[in-house]
Amino acid sequence: MRVTALRLDPGDNVACLLRAHRAGERPASRDGPLPALSGDVPLGHKVAIRDIAAGAPVIKYGVSIGHATRDIAPGDHVHLHNLAGAEL
Amino acid sequence: MILPDAFQGYRRADGRAGIRNHLLILSVCGLNGPGARKLAAALPRAVPVFSPYGRGQLGADAKFHRDVLVALGTHPNTGAVIVLAPDAGLRALYQQQIEDTGRAAAGFSLQEAGEDSEAMLAAAADAGRDLLAWLDEQDRVPCPISELVLAVECGHSDASSGMIANPLAGDLCDALIAAGGAALFSETIEWLGTETILAARARSPEVAERLRDFLRERQRTARAAGRDLRLGNPGPQNHDGGITTLEEKALGAIRKGGTAPIAGALAQGAPVPGPGLWLMDTPALSPESITSMVAGGAQAVCFTTGHGNPYGSAVAPTLKMCANPETVRRVPGQIDFDASPAFTGEAPRRSLLAPLAARFLGICEGAPTGAERAKECDEVISRLGPSV
Numbered sequence: 001m002r003v004t005a006l007r008l009d010p011g012d013n014v015a016c017l018l019r020a021h022r023a024g025e026r027p028a029s030r031d032g033p034l035p036a037l038s039g040d041v042p043l044g045h046k047v048a049i050r051d052i053a054a055g056a057p058v059i060k061y062g063v064s065i066g067h068a069t070r071d072i073a074p075g076d077h078v079h080l081h082n083l084a085g086a087e088l
Numbered sequence: 089m090i091l092p093d094a095f096q097g098y099r100r101a102d103g104r105a106g107i108r109n110h111l112l113i114l115s116v117c118g119l120n121g122p123g124a125r126k127l128a129a130a131l132p133r134a135v136p137v138f139s140p141y142g143r144g145q146l147g148a149d150a151k152f153h154r155d156v157l158v159a160l161g162t163h164p165n166t167g168a169v170i171v172l173a174p175d176a177g178l179r180a181l182y183q184q185q186i187e188d189t190g191r192a193a194a195g196f197s198l199q200e201a202g203e204d205s206e207a208m209l210a211a212a213a214d215a216g217r218d219l220l221a222w223l224d225e226q227d228r229v230p231c232p233i234s235e236l237v238l239a240v241e242c243g244h245s246d247a248s249s250g251m252i253a254n255p256l257a258g259d260l261c262d263a264l265i266a267a268g269g270a271a272l273f274s275e276t277i278e279w280l281g282t283e284t285i286l287a288a289r290a291r292s293p294e295v296a297e298r299l300r301d302f303l304r305e306r307q308r309t310a311r312a313a314g315r316d317l318r319l320g321n322p323g324p325q326n327h328d329g330g331i332t333t334l335e336e337k338a339l340g341a342i343r344k345g346g347t348a349p350i351a352g353a354l355a356q357g358a359p360v361p362g363p364g365l366w367l368m369d370t371p372a373l374s375p376e377s378i379t380s381m382v383a384g385g386a387q388a389v390c391f392t393t394g395h396g397n398p399y400g401s402a403v404a405p406t407l408k409m410c411a412n413p414e415t416v417r418r419v420p421g422q423i424d425f426d427a428s429p430a431f432t433g434e435a436p437r438r439s440l441l442a443p444l445a446a447r448f449l450g451i452c453e454g455a456p457t458g459a460e461r462a463k464e465c466d467e468v469i470s471r472l473g474p475s476v
Binding site: 002003004006008016017018019028030042043044045046060061063064065066078079080083084085086 | 246247248251252255281285327328329330332333334335336339340343431432433434436
């Protein structure tokens with residue numbers, strides 16, 4: 001199976017896409033298919049693989065890269081609209 | 089073991105182990121630059137290290153300039169040196185420090201040649217040919233792999249860098265450190281956003297405080313010039329590539345150093361004191377950053393790129409790694425290790441570590457890098473202050 005998404009650390013709650021995906025597709029990770037995408041997502045972007053409640057950390061590389069600014073569902077694109085870094 | 093216990097290298101009189109047996113043309117002042125370029129053309133196998141400065145420098149800047157030139161002239165990969173200087177004093181200063189390490193050096197100055205550059209260059213070329221013949225007689229001998237110091241750098245990055253190439257470079261650092269060697273990474277402002285993570289990985293509170301100090305000082309310098317390094321960072325190009333936050337961007341960059349505890353935070357160009365993972369305080373421009381780490385003793389560089397990047401260190405062979413298949417197709421001669429199978433999903437990243445380690449070892453034992461073949465190699469010494 002050719003994988004199309006990468007979870008960089010076992011503790012991550014997001015995966016990165018190795019190619020662009022369309023809404024409804026299920027990216028293939030090494031651990032099996034990921035949740036169906038709620039929208040189109042470009043290459044290199046992140047998708048949620050678990051529920052992430054508003055205020056909860058988004059985990060990539062095994063550490064927090066910021067917090068969810070609204071509830072995020074599995075299969076959602078995770079980017080500027082629902083993720084913010086620490087207050088600078 | 090991913091890496092063997094030993095590699096075939098050059099054992100220096102001062103005890104250090106090199107992976108190349110360079111004849112360096114060390115041009116220590118801008119006044120010698122034009123002549124140095126002619127000498128390099130006459131001695132195509134010599135490695136050029138040319139400073140465009142060398143006079144009127146003050147304090148820490150003058151010391152750094154001199155220390156880096158001496159560090160490159162006495163580098164483990166350097167077997168012999170031709171020193172070009174404007175006057176007898178500078179010539180003797182550098183030549184003496186190089187000879188003190190048991191390396192062969194021939195020094196020439198415009199002053200001692202009566203300002204006759206042509207005569208000086210003819211004598212330097214003769215000396216250079218003799219030194220090359222002498223170097224050619226030396227053989228590689230087994231050296232412990234634990235004596236290797238690997239510098240890691242990233243440049244012209246894209247989405248594939250943070251996902252594949254940098255973590256894979258980090259795997260190589262982890263493997264070398266597990267074998268008793270050392271690795272280091274730099275580009276201080278790229279640590280922004282990961283201070284807490286880096287501090288937590290520091291071996292002691294002092295190390296954590298020192299790396300925070302380096303970062304604060306760079307931010308202060310930027311602010312004094314009217315720039316806020318956090319503002320607009322990550323930028324629109326990062327956002328298009330899927331990078332959302334500063335923490336995320338920095339994590340992708342620091343991942344190239346692997347996962348080892350941080351043994352220490354070094355001043356720019358300072359010698360790497362021992363095994364383990366080290367940080368070095370440097371500017372973000374790759375040539376300045378790489379030269380600083382090579383001056384610190386790195387014999388090899390692993391340089392990851394996304395869009396491509398022809399640059400290599402002149403003194404330390406620079407293994408270029410890329411995980412973007414389009415780049416690997418476009419500039420195949422530039423890429424020493426193709427990590428794209430992990431990006432296209434054909435192979436897990438971990439499966440690429442053994443072939444990467446084999447490529448790294450081959451380069452350490454003499455296989456030329458793309459940058460060496462293309463002769464797109466240089467050293468760039470940072471300026472730390474103004475001249476008078």
